[in-house]
Amino acid sequence: MMQQIHNQWTIEATDITKVFREGDEVTHVLNGVSLALKAGEIVSLEGPSGSGKTTLLSVLGCILTPTSGRVTVAGELADPSRPRRLAAIRRQFIGFVFQQYNLFPALSVVENVEYALNVKGITRGSRAIAEAAVEAVGLNDRRRALPCDLSGGQKQRVAIARAIASRPPVLLVDEPTANLDSHVGGQILDTFHTLARQNNQSLLIVTHDPSVRRIVDRVITIRDGQFVS
Numbered sequence: 001m002m003q004q005i006h007n008q009w010t011i012e013a014t015d016i017t018k019v020f021r022e023g024d025e026v027t028h029v030l031n032g033v034s035l036a037l038k039a040g041e042i043v044s045l046e047g048p049s050g051s052g053k054t055t056l057l058s059v060l061g062c063i064l065t066p067t068s069g070r071v072t073v074a075g076e077l078a079d080p081s082r083p084r085r086l087a088a089i090r091r092q093f094i095g096f097v098f099q100q101y102n103l104f105p106a107l108s109v110v111e112n113v114e115y116a117l118n119v120k121g122i123t124r125g126s127r128a129i130a131e132a133a134v135e136a137v138g139l140n141d142r143r144r145a146l147p148c149d150l151s152g153g154q155k156q157r158v159a160i161a162r163a164i165a166s167r168p169p170v171l172l173v174d175e176p177t178a179n180l181d182s183h184v185g186g187q188i189l190d191t192f193h194t195l196a197r198q199n200n201q202s203l204l205i206v207t208h209d210p211s212v213r214r215i216v217d218r219v220i221t222i223r224d225g226q227f228v229s
Contacts, residue, residue: 010202012036016069031225037202047222095163097173101155103147110143116162133165153184
């Protein structure tokens, strides 16, 4: 069940920097970016390769720790000094859809979704919840299929079902149409749009694909680790 948010912002990032150091080499990937998403808002994050898009997505998702700045999720500070709580915030409030589908090859469609629910600590009624998520992305007739028997678009839909099954307030999506033809990519975007609106979820999509713009409320462009629009 979706968490109740007592703040108009589901996720806020304030003055985020990220610096990677390898030996004497220092790379500044993010340079003081700030971002806030409202419940039900769909935003695309665009920019050239190496601009910091995926790094920012990982910081927002509490996978990477910012070098400086702060991230607040559902009104709670994502404190890197509390790794257990940080992991709990990630499980409870954030759903991810990565470029790589990361499906378990020996599990069926519905089992892949159910397993993700179990990892989040949702066990009671998890099969029914998983089946509802699979139906929501239009894969009910393939729910018992293994990943090896699915097309790229179908695998992407399983990844979406896995991300949305627990109805997290925030969905973070990395290049959802990158490996799909325009027709299937359009269907995937329509699925995201419908689900985000129905569930009042914040949706941030990292993309190079201009067709994503047709479903978003606003576009943010990043270049050299800074927002330019």
